[in-house]
Amino acid sequence: MRLIVQKYGGTSVGSVERIKEVAKKIVASKKDGLDIVVVVSAMGGETDKLVEMAYEISPEPGKREMDMLLSSGERVSCSLLAMAIQNIGYKAASFTGRQVGILTDSAHTKARIKKIEAHKINRAFKEGLIVIVAGFQGIDEKENVTTLGRGGSDTSAVALASALNADLCEIYSDVEGVFTTDPNVEPEARKLNKVSYEEMMEMASSGAKILQIRAVQFAKKYNVPVYVKSSFKKGDGTLVTKEDSDMEEIEVSGITYDKDEAKVSIIGVPDKPGIASKIFNVVADANIVIDMIIQNISHEGLTDISFTVPKNDAKKSLELAKVVGKEIAAKDVKIDKNMSKISIIGAGMRSHSGIAAKMFRVLAKENINILMISTSEIKISCVIKNKYTELAVRVLHKAFGLGKENKRK
């Protein structure tokens, strides 16, 4: 190994003491003769504090200003970390997103990385520096500060690993790795040694908070091996990598849940072509991500359309749906905020059949009503009532044999 990128999350650099500990870890890696780029998040809690202040000032803070505000947190952690490394006697320097050439589009608060000017970091390596980069941020072509959205430091790390052709991207946080499900809900949950990019993507998009989904997309696209591990506990983590034959052997590798779902229903919609797209265009234009959609079978020329959105966007979605509802002469518009999404995920689904049927059967046995269903090649998600979330996770975890030692290493 020649070059690694390490990313430390907010809790890992949450205090002066922890920053000193992280510095020791980094220096230990440096002693192995590696070139090291470290990406850091803001100190734990800082970003929330800044967001809170912004909303005390304005109910709708400008997004460009929000990015300027939030980008400050990573400057603090990255400069303190560089000082801590210097204090151990190693050469280090902190860099902002701009200074390492992270160029993004202009979608403030959820910008996408377009390009990384890798030569800037290579120059720093030539000076023998350990390079500490402020995660989560970049600049757009007009040199405005942009941020990559919550969890964006993961994406910074993977994108840097890709641009620098790193051998490995290590993601250190307060989780020990990727588990078969949330250990807080199911104590039998087991850490996985390996998951595929596709599985990790499905997990990230269906509630697991381990890696930002864009980071996994990036890793998949550029084939960057990502190693998720705890910065507090010793022991192995989970390698996120290309799918292999081991992974295909088992049906389901993980179960995720997301309690932050709200369901908007537009009732009694005239069933004409173009009506569904009208509704969804309006919602999408407000930058709200629709997750699942159901359109009922038409009855006397009228149909119902339901869709789920993140709970944060529920209020706005309802307002928009009401406006559109009026326009298209819908009979009613409703919202239900007590929704959860349960997903089972596994690369093995490609080669095993009957998994969906088994999932529905297991839930039905517990009298858990399934309100919406969506599937992908390697995932099945069901929307259920909030209150059944933990029960559903536990029965599915057991039914798919995830608690016991299964075949995947």
Next chain:
Amino acid sequence: MRLIVQKYGGTSVGSVERIKEVAKKIVASKKDGLDIVVVVSAMGGETDKLVEMAYEISPEPGKREMDMLLSSGERVSCSLLAMAIQNIGYKAASFTGRQVGILTDSAHTKARIKKIEAHKINRAFKEGLIVIVAGFQGIDEKENVTTLGRGGSDTSAVALASALNADLCEIYSDVEGVFTTDPNVEPEARKLNKVSYEEMMEMASSGAKILQIRAVQFAKKYNVPVYVKSSFKKGDGTLVTKEDSDMEEIEVSGITYDKDEAKVSIIGVPDKPGIASKIFNVVADANIVIDMIIQNISHEGLTDISFTVPKNDAKKSLELAKVVGKEIAAKDVKIDKNMSKISIIGAGMRSHSGIAAKMFRVLAKENINILMISTSEIKISCVIKNKYTELAVRVLHKAFGLGKENKRK
């Protein structure tokens, strides 16, 4: 008036509520049809907190990293202020030192502004924006983040006012203006309507904490009128401007004190040419600013050399003096940290004589021993024992008739 620069200090933007108040003030100025650039400091206390963390991490934090760290505070205040203005319904945008083109040298933690690319702000004016600038910071030619030293936001403001050819630079802080002396020491102290650049510079360099001295130098060099006023209380402030005949009429316009002086004495030094310069070169190389110097009359080929340094630099100065002392075979090296400097300042000194004699007489009458003296065209400073500071201020304030309404308006 067409264009003003306003600067708000840390206490003026010390909380969300205060930021909202400042936003209202700015909008009120905007309503007068002005183009406005606002320079802000970090929220009160934030910079101290960051400095503290840095020293918890390292006894000698790297200066480049320190600048990266400290520059974060102004990003927070400037983006929050821009949000607050937008929330009132006016267009505003926050900019870092880099984004408004503040280019400095590379002297981290005390960089000097070399150039400001004014076209960047003029472009923002064309879009109708109120421009909010993060004070205290810039970038050097290698695009490293630099800071301008404590109080550096004053300098940012004056430099921007100069580069933009502003009609006025308003400095808002928690002081109401420039007083004849510190009102906390002498309740009779009176606010001055006007002081000259030269007087203000002498005041700043001899203990008054109203404006950063570099800001005044900048203002003088480019003839920028600076108006110092309170952001909390109504009423007039003090205009810092070119000397005029009013100012020359009175002997003394202000009395300042500085309790942060330490005196280093090198005792029994062989009186050979070049020895003093050797001592002072070593101290200057460590970036310590020597204030006053006394070399005693030689006695049997030996002399004593004393100099004052800021108390913060006392320990280091003593170490350096000991090293040099050994080299030049000095008999002893001593330090006294209980020193104060009392200064009387006035443009009128140029045309009035006997002022120094009067100062010495007034102090002598109170049995206050003068340990060192230094003078400039418009200032006389005496080093005295710390404990006499307040007494000295009061008797001098009275003796020079500063408490009563004097001639200067």
